[in-house]
Amino acid sequence: METFSDHYSSLYQTLNKYMPNANMELIERAIQYAQEKHKDQKRKDGSPYIIHPLAVAEVVLEMGLDVDAVLGAILHDCIEDTDASFDDIAKKFGRTAAELVEGVTKLTRADFSSTEEAQMENLRKMFMAMSKDIRVVLIKIADRLHNMRTMQYQTPAKQVKKCRETMDIYAPLAHRLGMQKIKWELEDIALRYLDPTGYDQIMSHLLAHKEQDEAFMRTIQNKISARLLDMGIHSKTYGRIKHVYSIYRKMSTQDKSMDELYDIYAFRVIVDTIPDCYNVLGHVHDLFNLVPGRFKDYISTPKPNMYQSLHTTVIGSQGIPFEVQIRTWSMHETAEYGIAAHWKYKQGGGDGQEKDFEWVRRLLESQQDTDAEDYLSSMKIDMFDDEVFAFTPKGKIVGLPAGSTPIDFAYAIHSGVGNSMVGARVNNRITTIDTPLQNGDIVEILTSKAAKGPSRDWLTVCKSNQARTKIKQWFKKERREENVTHGRASFESEMRRLGLPLPITIDPEVGPQLLKKLAFDTWEDMYAAIGYGGLTASKAVGRIRDDINRAIKTQENERISKPLRILDTGKKNQHAIGGVIVEDIDSCMIKFAKCCTPVPGDEIVGFITKGFGVSVHRCDCPNAANRDIPIQAPRWVNVRWANQDDQPFETTLELECNTRDGLLLDVATTMTAARVRLKELNGKDLPGGKSSFTVRFEVKNVSELESIRAKLQNVRDVITTRRGQN
Ligand code: MN
Numbered sequence: 001m002e003t004f005s006d007h008y009s010s011l012y013q014t015l016n017k018y019m020p021n022a023n024m025e026l027i028e029r030a031i032q033y034a035q036e037k038h039k040d041q042k043r044k045d046g047s048p049y050i051i052h053p054l055a056v057a058e059v060v061l062e063m064g065l066d067v068d069a070v071l072g073a074i075l076h077d078c079i080e081d082t083d084a085s086f087d088d089i090a091k092k093f094g095r096t097a098a099e100l101v102e103g104v105t106k107l108t109r110a111d112f113s114s115t116e117e118a119q120m121e122n123l124r125k126m127f128m129a130m131s132k133d134i135r136v137v138l139i140k141i142a143d144r145l146h147n148m149r150t151m152q153y154q155t156p157a158k159q160v161k162k163c164r165e166t167m168d169i170y171a172p173l174a175h176r177l178g179m180q181k182i183k184w185e186l187e188d189i190a191l192r193y194l195d196p197t198g199y200d201q202i203m204s205h206l207l208a209h210k211e212q213d214e215a216f217m218r219t220i221q222n223k224i225s226a227r228l229l230d231m232g233i234h235s236k237t238y239g240r241i242k243h244v245y246s247i248y249r250k251m252s253t254q255d256k257s258m259d260e261l262y263d264i265y266a267f268r269v270i271v272d273t274i275p276d277c278y279n280v281l282g283h284v285h286d287l288f289n290l291v292p293g294r295f296k297d298y299i300s301t302p303k304p305n306m307y308q309s310l311h312t313t314v315i316g317s318q319g320i321p322f323e324v325q326i327r328t329w330s331m332h333e334t335a336e337y338g339i340a341a342h343w344k345y346k347q348g349g350g351d352g353q354e355k356d357f358e359w360v361r362r363l364l365e366s367q368q369d370t371d372a373e374d375y376l377s378s379m380k381i382d383m384f385d386d387e388v389f390a391f392t393p394k395g396k397i398v399g400l401p402a403g404s405t406p407i408d409f410a411y412a413i414h415s416g417v418g419n420s421m422v423g424a425r426v427n428n429r430i431t432t433i434d435t436p437l438q439n440g441d442i443v444e445i446l447t448s449k450a451a452k453g454p455s456r457d458w459l460t461v462c463k464s465n466q467a468r469t470k471i472k473q474w475f476k477k478e479r480r481e482e483n484v485t486h487g488r489a490s491f492e493s494e495m496r497r498l499g500l501p502l503p504i505t506i507d508p509e510v511g512p513q514l515l516k517k518l519a520f521d522t523w524e525d526m527y528a529a530i531g532y533g534g535l536t537a538s539k540a541v542g543r544i545r546d547d548i549n550r551a552i553k554t555q556e557n558e559r560i561s562k563p564l565r566i567l568d569t570g571k572k573n574q575h576a577i578g579g580v581i582v583e584d585i586d587s588c589m590i591k592f593a594k595c596c597t598p599v600p601g602d603e604i605v606g607f608i609t610k611g612f613g614v615s616v617h618r619c620d621c622p623n624a625a626n627r628d629i630p631i632q633a634p635r636w637v638n639v640r641w642a643n644q645d646d647q648p649f650e651t652t653l654e655l656e657c658n659t660r661d662g663l664l665l666d667v668a669t670t671m672t673a674a675r676v677r678l679k680e681l682n683g684k685d686l687p688g689g690k691s692s693f694t695v696r697f698e699v700k701n702v703s704e705l706e707s708i709r710a711k712l713q714n715v716r717d718v719i720t721t722r723r724g725q726n
Helices: 005-019 024-037 051-063 067-074 086-093 095-109 116-130 134-149 156-176 179-192 195-208 209-232 244-254 274-287 329-337 340-351 354-370 406-413 414-421 457-460 466-480 480-497 502-506 508-517 523-532 537-560 565-567 663-671 702-714
Strands: 235-241 265-271 310-315 321-328 386-391 397-401 423-426 429-430 444-449 580-582 588-590 604-608 614-618 634-643 651-659 677-686 692-699 718-723
Touching: 005 051, 005 692, 024 067, 024 086, 051 067, 051 134, 051 604, 067 095, 067 134, 134 156, 134 195, 179 195, 179 244, 179 329, 179 523, 209 265, 209 274, 209 386, 244 677, 265 274, 265 329, 265 480, 265 537, 274 310, 274 321, 321 329, 329 502, 329 523, 354 580, 397 406, 397 457, 397 502, 406 414, 406 423, 406 444, 414 423, 466 480, 466 523, 480 502, 480 523, 480 537, 502 508, 502 537, 508 537, 580 604, 580 614, 614 634, 651 677, 651 702, 663 677, 663 692, 663 702, 692 702, 702 718
Parallel strands: 265 321, 588 614
Antiparallel strands: 235 265, 310 321, 386 397, 423 429, 423 444, 580 634, 604 614, 604 634, 651 692, 651 718, 677 692
16 A cells, blocks of 8 residues: 655655755645545545545656646646635635646546547547646646556456546547657556456566567667767667557557567667767668668658657667667657657746647647558547537537537537527536637536527527527528518618618519529528528628629619710611600610510500610510509600601511411412511411411511501411510
């Protein structure tokens, strides 16, 4: 059984080594506080609980962290396991230490044990959630390391569960943060419980070959040291057997036994400068035979976790290959302690915490594309900035876009939860449902069967697409009528805000085009869409704004401007263009509507079109029937035929006939006899022995047209003749 005083004195030794100038009085008080709080608790082996936080603090010191982190480590289980509160700790030991403890507490409460896939995802999320302060993660790793070191006291079931979690989360985490030493230790202990047989096999093999291995390593080590001493290169060389789990992995991936496996030895040469690294490399290659293709220069190209070294594999006189890693002392620090080593340097440099997080962020971002041989490469870590992670009261992590609110949280759980939401409790306090969530918040959604469903405001409050979609779905389904009213109101107010004329939407020419642009069949559909939030009024108006302005401009131009082309060619009375006088308009382009092909003598009316001047219709044309509708009315203008010379007008007649041979010829003959310039003569069969003809020809006026019509009507088997009305 371990005792308090053992750990206490050990911690003080470590403190003196790593933090000789620390405020010992403060640390001492923290130890007393934790001891008092944990006084009734015992570790699984029966020793007093306080030894655990002390041991964790020691690891944290070895990592090179600061006083706050040491305080955080000493107090790390106080909030979770005792009656200590955040406020109390903050008052006694400072806000930073209290926040670290709180952060660790949240991680402790989060449930990371599920399927492997989800574990990886959770790891990522945990990181996000805690990225507020990387020290939280480091304390948690230290906590896990000590728990792993004392794993033998746990039940077998708990051992497997914890070790699995360590393998899936904590070891990769340590790796990501570049903390090799801790990673190896975590992996080796985990393997011991996850595959005891495999672990024992390797261990007993190593034990059996211990002397042999040591002799070999000594020989090589001496050889390298001697040469470097000769050359005057200040260095330290030592050999080691690679850690158990890496041998285990090599055996299983290469499907080899321990005896077949070479490359289990690794030597390290640590020097003062980078040029020395390359010097040493040359000497190593001179002393031993190089294994081709194994040289890696991680100095010029550091690994994503900032690891730097030269790696090479060579073969000694005994024919045994081994790896040599060459690095400087500072590279060595980074390799052993990773992020924490960096932290230490930063602290010395007086740089703020923010910088450190930037570094972590960059580190994690850059690791999105790690090399393929890295078995952790599948883990992706996104940017921290755009995500926030909160917990359910049961510890399930919910990932949301940054700035998300309890509304987003509720809909992320289930649309039913969102739709029946009446309030929220964040970290045990009732909060408004539009409060942005912070990483690590514990969120409880309060629901009621009597809830009236989401409010429209929620659409502007929520941040996640998921919530927005679900809220919109609810509105879409529940309230069509209300949506239309609501949507129309916001559409109209947006139109008014931008000074756009509302009637334009029912303009027969512009309206349908606008709808088409908006991709809706009817205006009501569009109002409904705005009403339930599928579309914002400003977006809708924005989409058609240009078209509306263009249409207005065109209409104005047509009314005001004087198209030069027409004036220039107008040898006739400038008021009569194309044989037509448009009242109140001096000149403009004229075209004759194709639907009713008016000719002089017909009662006509003009329509100011968009871009094509005035279109002349017959008054009885169906397309001119709507000219009393207020919105259309201003665009219908009075036109009349000018007294004109014999200008021809094109027109059409539709003939309905009984089908017979030679009828087409008879019609053509009749037209020729009437001295009409025929432009088109088409026939097609209709059901019931009938056929129809379209006759397009030129006439001077309506009386000529009527006389031709009478002649055609007299042709045998012509049943009816009528003016074309497309
Ligand atoms: Mn703990």
